[in-house]
Amino acid sequence: MLQIAKxxxxxAVTISLSAIATxxxxxxxxxxxxxxxxxxxxxxxxPENIVL
Incomplete structure (x- = not known):
C-alpha cells in the first residue's frame, strides 16, 4: 500500500512538471x-533607408 502511495x-510530480514544461x-x-x-x-x- 505504501509503494502505491509513493x-x-x-x-503527480511528473504530470505537474510536464504541465509546467508545456x-x-x-x-x-x-x-x-x-x-x-x-x-x-x-x-x-x-523603411530601412530612414533607419540607416
Whole structure:
C-alpha cells in the first residue's frame, strides 16, 4: 500500500512538471511569434533607408 502511495506521488510530480514544461514552451512560442510579427510590422512602417 505504501509503494502505491509513493508511486502516485511520483506520477503527480511528473504530470505537474510536464504541465509546467508545456506552459513554458507555449509561452516561448507565443512570445517568439509576437516578436516576429512586431519585427515585420516595424519593417513595414519604417523603411530601412530612414533607419540607416
Amino acid at each position: 508511486h502516485r506521488k511520483a506520477v 506552459i513554458i514552451i507555449i509561452t516561448i512560442a507565443v512570445a517568439a511569434g509576437a516578436i516576429l510579427q512586431c519585427s515585420l510590422c516595424y519593417d513595414q512602417f519604417i
